[in-house]
Amino acid sequence: MAMYKVTIIMLFLGCFGCQSTRLPHLQSSTSDLWLxxxxxxxxxxxxxxxxxxxALSEQTKQQLRYITGSKSLMPERTKAVMHYILKLADSELVYQHSATTTAQQTMQHGNANxxxxxxxxxxxxxxxxxxxxFQDVNIPEYWTSQNDTTWLNGHVNLRIKQSLIADTASSAISFGSDIIVDFDPYVLKKQFPSKTVSKQRIIAMFYNNKAAExxxxxxxxxxxxYYQASADADAEFAVTWSNLAVLYRQTGxxxxxxxxxxxxxxxDPESLNTLANLAFLYQHIGDTKKAKLLQHQVAMKRQNNPYYYVMLGxxxxxxxxxxxxxxxxxxxxxxxxxxxxxxxxLAVVYLxxxxxxxxxYYLGRAKRNTLSENEQKRYQSKLDVLNQVARHY
Incomplete structure (x- = not known):
């Protein structure tokens, strides 16, 4: 089976699934990595x-204070916040994987990843x-394509702590269960492992997304x-340097x-995406020995990943x-x-x-096998158009 090489830039549609690992011989300065x-x-x-x-607008802050004004206990306040967020999600927020927005932009425009x-x-x-x-959710490698570019996706969600919170206003302590806020039903159902990431890491991810756009x-x-800003926010976020390398490769x-x-x-020595892109670089500059070694290493680890073959398709x-x-x-x-x-x-191929x-037939199979309501609607709309064309002819 022929392998078609691609250059991947990572777009963090949530959070990214790799934890930075400090090695004993980590380069102490990154100054020579910049132009x-x-x-x-x-x-x-x-x-x-x-x-x-x-940042939130003063109007949004006033709405929040009004909603929770009578809730002195943390569990009650958390419940009120969750109702507020769910109402936004149901009526005003539209998931759009390529839309990386600030908190207030998300409130204003509704489109967000x-x-x-x-x-x-x-x-x-x-x-x-x-x-x-914030939590980094370790989802399997998964790619999407847009504007002739292939993106490797990640995912992030939020944990609202309830296990031991002192409420200074009421002198109360809550021992309830933590609440996970996640807008992806597939991720919630699968219960992938996750780990806490810092606010600085989230800022770096935000800048990486904006760089990708x-x-x-x-x-x-x-x-x-944006890559410079990302490195300033979190210099040990491995993805920034891998994405920067893609930019360097494509600009010669x-x-x-x-x-x-x-x-x-x-x-991050285990990043298959970085290894694959480095192999692409070696192939591009004619160092085929190094390229083949890395390509084999990556292919062996990806051979059981269905989304890898979707990307190749x-x-x-x-x-x-x-x-x-x-x-x-x-x-x-x-x-x-x-x-x-x-x-x-397959539906697109046959079309x-x-x-x-x-x-x-394959559009119907696609619709039946997605948990996302937005994806189901998208597949149904394509089916409707296809059926209309069929009736016309």
Missing amino acids: SEEHFSGDVFAITSPDDIF CLSLAILTYSIARELGLQAV AFADNNIAQAYR HYAKAELAYNYSLQL NETLQAKLYDNAKTYYRHAIKLNNKTHEAYFG ELNQKEEAA
């Missing part, structure tokens, strides 16, 4: 400050005196600024790219290699027959081949 901004094209503008990422939703929930909780911590818009100079700074990849691997579909795409999607389904993205990929009956 001057004049090497990159694009229009630069001011970076959102860390305070502004979490799970990183942004976690940031908003954290800001609401902290405004009301609740103890909240700028990169997708071909504003390389602004993406570079190959020596800097190799340095950045290797520094990222010092922080998407890449070959984009290249109009329909037979290859079908092979990859079917292999993904063989590994996990609940992989709705693979059924959708491209003008085989509408098969396309409708």
